[in-house]
Amino acid sequence: MNTAKPASGTDVRGDVHTPATPLVYLASEPYYHATGDELDVFEAAAKSCLPVMLKGPTGCGKTRFVEHMAWRLKRPLVTVACHDDLTTADLVGRYLIVGDETVWMDGPLTAAVRAGAICYLDEIVEARKDTTVVIHPLTDSRRALPVEKRGEYIEAPPDFMLVISYNPGYQSVLKEMKPSTRQRFVALDFDYPEADTEARIVAHEGGVDDTTAQKLVKLGGLTRKLKGAGLDEGAGTRLLVHAAQLIARGMTPAIACTAAIARPLADETDTRDALDDLIAAVF
Amino acid sequence: MSERKLFAHELEARLDELLLLSLRQRSAAEPAALLEALPRELQERVLHWAGVAAQTSDDLGWLIASLAATQAAGLGAQLDDWVRAGLDAYDRSGLAATRKALNEFTEASKASALRSQDSVAFGAIEGRLSRFLHALDGRALRLVSGPKAWTDTETLWLPERLDAAADAAGNRRLYKAMAALLWAQTRFGSFNVDPEPELEQWPDRERALAWFAVFEAMRLEACIAVELPGLALEIAGLRGPWPAELAAAAAKLAEPDATVADSLACMAALREIGVSPAPTLPHIGALDPVAARRVRAARITRELAIVRRALNVIAAADTKAGAAENSDYPPLAAEGEMQVPDPQADLLALPPAAREAAKSLMQDLGEIPPEALHPAGPGAWQPVDGINESGAVSVTTQPDAFYDEWDYRRASWRHDWCHLYEMEARAGDPEWVDEVRTRHAHLIRSIRRRFEALRGEDKPLKRQFDGEEIDLDAQVEARADRKSGSEPSPRLFIHRRRIERSLAVMFMVDMSGSTKGWVNDAERESLVLLCEAIEALGDSYAIYGFSGWTRTHCDIYPVKRFSDRYDTATRSRIAGIEAKDYTRMGVAVRHLSGLLMRQNTRHKLLVTLSDGRPDDFSDEYRGRYGIEDTRHALLEAREKGIRSYCVTIDRHGADYLPQLYGPAHYSVIDDAKKLPQKIAEIYRKLTG
Numbered sequence: 020m021n022t023a024k025p026a027s028g029t030d031v032r033g034d035v036h037t038p039a040t041p042l043v044y045l046a047s048e049p050y051y052h053a054t055g056d057e058l059d060v061f062e063a064a065a066k067s068c069l070p071v072m073l074k075g076p077t078g079c080g081k082t083r084f085v086e087h088m089a090w091r092l093k094r095p096l097v098t099v100a101c102h103d104d105l106t107t108a109d110l111v112g113r114y115l116i117v118g119d120e121t122v123w124m125d126g127p128l129t130a131a132v133r134a135g136a137i138c139y140l141d142e143i144v145e146a147r148k149d150t151t152v153v154i155h156p157l158t159d160s161r162r163a164l165p166v167e168k169r170g171e172y173i174e175a176p177p178d179f180m181l182v183i184s185y186n187p188g189y190q191s192v193l194k195e196m197k198p199s200t201r202q203r204f205v206a207l208d209f210d211y212p213e214a215d216t217e218a219r220i221v222a223h224e225g226g227v228d229d230t231t232a233q234k235l236v237k238l239g240g241l242t243r244k245l246k247g248a249g250l251d252e253g254a255g256t257r258l259l260v261h262a263a264q265l266i267a268r269g270m271t272p273a274i275a276c277t278a279a280i281a282r283p284l285a286d287e288t289d290t291r292d293a294l295d296d297l298i299a300a301v302f
Numbered sequence: 303m304s305e306r307k308l309f310a311h312e313l314e315a316r317l318d319e320l321l322l323l324s325l326r327q328r329s330a331a332e333p334a335a336l337l338e339a340l341p342r343e344l345q346e347r348v349l350h351w352a353g354v355a356a357q358t359s360d361d362l363g364w365l366i367a368s369l370a371a372t373q374a375a376g377l378g379a380q381l382d383d384w385v386r387a388g389l390d391a392y393d394r395s396g397l398a399a400t401r402k403a404l405n406e407f408t409e410a411s412k413a414s415a416l417r418s419q420d421s422v423a424f425g426a427i428e429g430r431l432s433r434f435l436h437a438l439d440g441r442a443l444r445l446v447s448g449p450k451a452w453t454d455t456e457t458l459w460l461p462e463r464l465d466a467a468a469d470a471a472g473n474r475r476l477y478k479a480m481a482a483l484l485w486a487q488t489r490f491g492s493f494n495v496d497p498e499p500e501l502e503q504w505p506d507r508e509r510a511l512a513w514f515a516v517f518e519a520m521r522l523e524a525c526i527a528v529e530l531p532g533l534a535l536e537i538a539g540l541r542g543p544w545p546a547e548l549a550a551a552a553a554k555l556a557e558p559d560a561t562v563a564d565s566l567a568c569m570a571a572l573r574e575i576g577v578s579p580a581p582t583l584p585h586i587g588a589l590d591p592v593a594a595r596r597v598r599a600a601r602i603t604r605e606l607a608i609v610r611r612a613l614n615v616i617a618a619a620d621t622k623a624g625a626a627e628n629s630d631y632p633p634l635a636a637e638g639e640m641q642v643p644d645p646q647a648d649l650l651a652l653p654p655a656a657r658e659a660a661k662s663l664m665q666d667l668g669e670i671p672p673e674a675l676h677p678a679g680p681g682a683w684q685p686v687d688g689i690n691e692s693g694a695v696s697v698t699t700q701p702d703a704f705y706d707e708w709d710y711r712r713a714s715w716r717h718d719w720c721h722l723y724e725m726e727a728r729a730g731d732p733e734w735v736d737e738v739r740t741r742h743a744h745l746i747r748s749i750r751r752r753f754e755a756l757r758g759e760d761k762p763l764k765r766q767f768d769g770e771e772i773d774l775d776a777q778v779e780a781r782a783d784r785k786s787g788s789e790p791s792p793r794l795f796i797h798r799r800r801i802e803r804s805l806a807v808m809f810m811v812d813m814s815g816s817t818k819g820w821v822n823d824a825e826r827e828s829l830v831l832l833c834e835a836i837e838a839l840g841d842s843y844a845i846y847g848f849s850g851w852t853r854t855h856c857d858i859y860p861v862k863r864f865s866d867r868y869d870t871a872t873r874s875r876i877a878g879i880e881a882k883d884y885t886r887m888g889v890a891v892r893h894l895s896g897l898l899m900r901q902n903t904r905h906k907l908l909v910t911l912s913d914g915r916p917d918d919f920s921d922e923y924r925g926r927y928g929i930e931d932t933r934h935a936l937l938e939a940r941e942k943g944i945r946s947y948c949v950t951i952d953r954h955g956a957d958y959l960p961q962l963y964g965p966a967h968y969s970v971i972d973d974a975k976k977l978p979q980k981i982a983e984i985y986r987k988l989t990g
């Protein structure tokens with residue numbers, strides 16, 4: 020579905036080296052089922068050059084939504100999965116030595132700014148605090164990326180857009196996002212879709228019939244009630260889709276749900292057994 | 303112990319010495335001869351307990367020694383429990399009762415030894431079942447064991463043990479089916495119609511109730527089948543086909559719109575043709591409509607009041623509201639909207655607690671009665687202004703501090719409203735802590751290991767000015783920089799050092815009266831485990847208890863100040879934490895976050911251990927006022943940079959927690975016994 024076209028490695032100075040381009044051009048429409056007014060809000064934010072923050076539990080469609088919007092707005096997409104070792108250089112870029120020459124290589128953020136792409140920083144809270152500050156000038160009226168190493172100050176074209184995601188669920192206090200970062204974004208709250216919608220998503224993505232999809236969604240709903248009472252978080256749409264995919268490959272619902280839903284959710288015996296009981300009850 | 307057994311004469315001598323038998327002209331020869339056959343370890347246990355008992359009374363010591371001589375071999379590992387049961391009986395009712403209790407214990411233990419391997423005990427399935435039921439729709443049910451299976455619509459009793467099925471798996475299924483049908487009674491309205499008119503027609507009430515239970519089981523099974531077909535199939539498998547003469551009734555009751563009235567109609571029809579005893583099916587529990595309807599009626603009254611009150615609050619709509627609501631904290635009520643709610647209004651507009659009440663009413667009544675939807679006249683929601691202080695403890699000394707309290711109705715402060723006293727924390731028995739540490743030695747060891755891993759997460763810090771290793775990436779970059787003419791960074795090393803956690807934690811422990819008993823024990827045990835674990839981490843932490851009695855008597859008990867070490871004195875103060883009065887929470891949050899702010903750490907965390915919502919002696923602090931004040935206090939703390947987390951043992955009242963702490967910042971533990979195990983894990987996740 021996605022075709023990665025090599026982005027042009029040219030630059031005014033002609034010394035930009037862009038080996039594996041992170042830019043993704045989405046050729047066909049990624050399936051996304053809207054659950055509220057998120058399409059409109061996102062589009063309006065994009066046109067107003069405002070950065071967007073997606074909040075929500077895991078597996079509820081945030082990544083898929085961004086892919087869909089990138090396709091809809093016809094902009095390339097750069098995705099960065101943040102982790103606690105991510106440095107500023109990893110985002111902005113660094114000099115490499117090739118032979119006896121030094122070559123500059125754009126990081127994904129810089130590449131996205133130059134190309135007027137959507138840059139999606141997934142799970143931003145995981146990144147080191149000193150790394151997150153590089154996005155600040157991009158998220159206010161300056162809309163620029165200073166590349167200190169090169170003494171370059173790149174002004175973002177109107178098409179450039181920054182999107183971050185963040186799961187406000189069970190989280191370490193040491194990883195809370197600072198208000199000064201939060202308040203730069205237009206925020207969209209994601210949650211598990213309504214049962215009917217979710218069933219349609221599961222049926223479409225998992226390739227199962229409507230009845231099976233509805234049962235999976237029912238099961239998902241039951242597990243979500245165990246949040247705080249045995250589970251940190253209930254099953255997201257993603258897990259339901261996984262179970263559906265196993266079922267579509269001919270596994271029995273019980274085996275598929277145990278493997279794709281119950282086991283990933285819980286280790287503790289009582290909770291695991293209760294999940295098995297729920298699976299048996301629904302199917 | 304691999305030592306040799308004691309011979310009879312040695313045993314006799316030791317018993318003599320322990321029990322001072324020579325003075326009482328008794329001979330230990332007989333018990334000693336019997337004890338000779340036992341392994342040394344058991345011999346020593348018997349001698350130990352005889353000595354312990356003799357300290358209470360010589361007669362008791364003799365009784366234990368002589369009965370143990372005949373019964374110890376059969377009791378084996380249960381000897382300790384056997385003696386404890388006896389000592390307990392002695393404390394309560396004397397020597398004769400002790401003999402009886404000991405003999406009964408032996409009988410019971412023989413009986414349980416005979417019991418088949420296939421039986422399943424309630425305790426073994428409780429956790430699994432309670433989670434299962436929790437996930438199903440409907441109001442929360444408490445699960446306990448009792449002599450028979452039945453429900454009063456709020457508590458669900460299941461037998462202590464089941465062995466009707468052929469194997470353990472079958473017995474577990476039987477438990478599940480039983481619980482599911484009882485859940486269905488409350489979910490699908492078995493008590494929504496008064497069955498008395500029909501029951502009175504029956505000469506034999508027992509038989510009538512048995513039939514009622516069977517017909518309801520037919521109906522409920524069909525209700526279950528709609529949403530949980532797998533469960534219904536399992537139940538059907540357990541019971542086998544219905545007898546032919548009941549097939550028609552079963553079909554009728556399986557129709558989608560059948561209600562409990564149809565079950566009663568089936569009973570009436572049965573009465574016409576003559577009554578036989580009802581079939582007994584192992585998965586069908588008993589029905590006690592009188593008890594259940596009493597509980598239901600009380601609940602309806604309570605919940606109607608909640609819904610009505612919530613609607614009044616909404617109608618009263620103080621429009622000034624909505625002031626700078628933090629988006630993480632959903633507003634308590636949709637204020638400012640909805641003037642006169644139209645009948646059967648969209649219940650989603652209600653605050654969560656009232657919404658739960660409304661949902662529960664829908665289960666009990668099928669609808670929300672229209673009268674509930676009309677705001678009652680003035681006076682229906684009139685929290686008492688000012689406090690009734692009759693009975694409050696009189697205070698003679700000067701308070702240590704005064705705190706403002708937030709009055710949401712006025713949307714302003716009540717100045718210097720709460721009088722705070724820092725009391726001296728009572729020292730308890732330090733041996734209790736040792737006992738807990740021994741009992742949980744294994745758990746503590748594993749927690750410490752996991753915590754140490756957290757601490758010792760020896761992350762390599764890249765790009766440091768100096769360090770143990772060369773940072774290759776940085777070197778390459780620096781060289782490239784130098785070549786390209788820009789100034790290379792001097793940060794070229796990797797430093798492997800423990801990351802400074804820089805975290806201070808304040809544990810705020812609920813010492814209100816409602817924590818008496820299990821909850822208090824669980825709180826204290828959890829604190830012991832936490833201390834052991836946090837010591838391994840090196841975070842700085844403090845423990846304060848709070849309780850009080852009206853606004854003029856808010857007490858704070860320093861159990862461990864930040865500067866205190868985890869030493870014997872601290873330990874005995876933990877042991878000394880006891881249940882006292884009420885839970886005026888806002889002032890405690892304010893005081894303790896003030897103390898926390900003095901800590902010079904980057905991160906600050908306030909963890910509350912509690913068993914329920916804010917509450918005080920007067921009505922005033924109960925309900926919304928207390929919740930709003932506490933919420934305000936938590937927001938103040940947050941503004942100062944303190945994160946709050948709440949661990950609560952309270953599965954019914956937990957609806958207010960998201961409003962207080964935000965959806966992600968609390969855990970509900972439904973069973974006090976699990977608190978100690980859970981708490982360390984929570985702490986680790988929270989700060990990892």
Ligand SMILES: Nc1ncnc2c1ncn2[C@@H]1O[C@H](COP(=O)(O)OP(=O)(O)OP(=O)(O)O)[C@@H](O)[C@H]1O
Nearest residue numbers: 050051052077078079080081082083224256257260
């Ligand atoms: N609204 C939706 N429309 C279409 N598919 C969806 C939707 N919501 C969830 N899905 C399905 O769920 C899967 C998981 O969604 P996605 O990867 O976007 O989750 P996420 O919110 O990014 O999770 P995480 O926070 O773990 O990264 C998708 O692959 C897709 O199959």
Ligand SMILES: [Mg+2]
Nearest residue numbers: 081082083141
């Ligand atoms: Mg994602």
